[in-house]
Amino acid sequence: MDQNESSKLLKTLLATNDGCVLLLKGPWGIGKTHFWNDFAASQPKGKHDKKYVYVSLFGKKSIEEIQNDILLQAFSQNRYIGKLKKGIDAIKTTFSADENGDISFGLTGNAVGKLLCLFEKNDFSDLVICIDDFERKSDELQHCEVMGLASILKERYGSKIILIMDEEKINEEDGKYTTYKEKLIDKEFLYTPNQKDIINNILYKINTKYKDEVKRALESVDESNLRTVKKVAQNVHIISELVKNDCSEWGMQHLAHYVALLTCLYAGLGADGLATISDINIHKKIKDKECNSEVKTYANKFASKISNLIPLHALLWEFISTSRLNKPQCLSILKEQEESNNGHPINQELCKIFHKYEFNIKTDDKEVVKKIETILDEIGCTIFDNEIFENINFYFKALGQISGDQDKYTAKYIKFKYDYVKKTLDSIVDYKTWISTYNNDLAKSLCSSDENIKIDFNEELKKRAKKIYTEESLYEHITSLNQKSGYSQADQELLNNISIDIIISDFQNNLYFPEALGTFIYNQSTIENTSFIPFMNTTKEAMEQMKEELGTFRYERFMSYFPKALLQAE
Structure with missing residues (x-):
């Protein structure tokens, strides 16, 4: 059943003058909430038309909180304010309207209960109240309490109530659910949508130039959970706004594809998801009987598509988990990749083979x-x-x-x-x-x-x-370092692994080397740089081996360049 047919059926079911309770049911993640919100938003908003209230049970711990939420939404539409003012002194609370006309006030649970009593039968007859997220309610709140409130709103106040739930899951958690249902539910509506239509509706904000890449990404990992698809749409929309005017069409398509994939992975495995499936031994781990079933599922879907070793993927993972994007680095990577793709026939040939295989099921493995x-x-x-x-x-x-x-x-x-x-x-x-x-x-x-x-x-x-090192190259390197204001990690690693023999040989055979070496060690001592401690200790050992050849004067003069503290810091 497509979206239009489902909406028409729901409208027919709600077309009664009396209060009623409708059960909108279907598996988790199929898009029941999205369907309801779209339906409510599409209804007429005239003075005498029905008013729609949506309440999520997520985080709610008491019936008073649910009542509070319903009344707040009713008051926000500037309704019942006159009736509220008449009874306001009796419940000793205050309310105020801001410059935009919104109502806000502080109410205790008891006050809400008293406040609800101010209204008479059928006062809420034009309210359609949706109560959602039964599966996510607090343990402190019982299903029977929520369904009892729905019964009161229907019988006493003439409201139309929509309960959204995965009925099978509720049955598992609450064995008494069937009893409550028989006494309360007037009509049932099993939501069986055309998933492609819903996904298309969610992705409508995404630019058509790269929407196909998002769909291709979703199809490649068989992702149809509508909450996840919504997150994909949000992330792709946000990143497209961040890089617009600075990114090529190819770059944006590439970004959209991988943002979609990574968002699906994040929704499934959380912040550690990318590291988990990027493990080089993941294919062995998922064969283990102890391996988490979700990890196996997502590893099989994603292992050949993304990796934290790929700079762009790691960058986009940070964006998805923190909403922060290193834009210059992102654009630089995309530019390099685009140039690479355009410049190398290997990539083009392999892409053709993979493309043919991906979309032609008759292709031989x-x-x-x-x-x-x-x-x-x-x-x-x-x-x-x-x-x-x-x-x-x-x-x-x-x-x-x-x-x-x-x-x-x-x-x-x-x-x-x-x-x-x-x-x-x-x-x-x-x-x-x-x-x-x-x-x-x-x-x-x-x-x-x-x-x-x-x-x-x-x-x-x-x-x-x-x-x-040769005698000439060691002298050249030392001389170049004496002319620098700073040293690289490579300079340190190279000199710190030098052999004692080349120092002795250069000292003996290159007339200019001893002065260059002495200057270098003296400079490091002066600035108290400990980065070259291994090299200076090797040099010190070379001087000790040449002590007799150098003579007392030269030996002591040269050793004076080595501060004691520096030599002992190893």
Whole structure:
């Protein structure tokens, strides 16, 4: 049944002159509240038309709070104020109207009860009161109390009451529900909507240029919970406002797609969701019988689509969880990705294969896996130079899903990373390329995705640091540092892993090195910089080994550059 048909039926059911109670029922998350709010908003708002009041039981702890909510909404429409004024002295409370005509006042539970008694039968006959969120009420509030209030509003005041609930869930929680229902409910309405129509209505605010990307994201993870879809619509709308005029159409489509995906994940698994499904061993963990069923569900849906190792995904996750967006960084990432997509035929070819597979159910799995694997094998680890990390991550996870052998392609992905890191290390020929490799952002990203790669990479860097210097290059590096006002982490790592032999050799064979080295150590001592303590201790040990060769005067003069406190700070 589509939205229009459902609305017509509901209008017919409410077309009675007497008070009545209607049960609007259906599974949780199907869109009952959204349907009711749309229906109420579409009704005429004339002086003599029905007035609509909506009350959520969420957080309510007493019947007085519900009565209070109903009366506040009635008064906010400037109704019953004359009657309220006549009885106001009797209940000793106050009310006031602000400059916009809204009514606000402080009432105790007892006052509300007395206030309700001021009204006569049928005074509320033109009120349609919706009571929602039965499943989310406080434990202090009983179902029988709420249904008792509904009965009073119907019988004594002639109101029409709509109760919205997942009836099966209420039955599970309250065995007496059937008894209450038989005495109270006049009509029942099972809401069975056309889900696509509802989702389209929720997404109507989203720009048509990227609405399809949002729908594609929702379909890819089979997301139809309307509360989640609403959150998706809100987040996409907000981020589009934040980056409008600064983002290309492709960029906005890309953003909309991943904001939708990440919002669905956040709604399902909360703040730890992205870290949970980004775990490199997630495919093994979900096979464990002890693994949470929700984690399994969401991991299967999202594992090949998003990861906290992908900068844009991590950035958008922060936006979804905090509403804060690093706009410059976001736009920079999008620009880089767009240029990458436009510039590399590998991505275009693989995208065509995946697109065909995704939308053609007759496509053979083995054939797709073979085509993709052939392309990846031909380019090897150099794919990291020609493709963004996000896409490569997707290729291997998707291969695992399509083939059914996640272990094989996880291992292959790790090998690609190792091969790329090794290629990067093999490019080191001097201290400058060592520093360049140390600062390589891609190599660091690959290391951060796998602890074993990180350990091996760092150990190999240290080994190469001990061998990288020649007598000429060490002098060149030290001289360049003497001319700087600050030092990088790479400078520190390189010098702190130097071998004692190269210091001794340079000291003995390069006439200019001793002065450059002495100046460097003296400068660090003067500014009390402890970053190069390991290097200075190695240098001190070299001086001690050359003590006889240097002679007492040179040895003591050189050692005076080392403050005692600095040497003992190791």
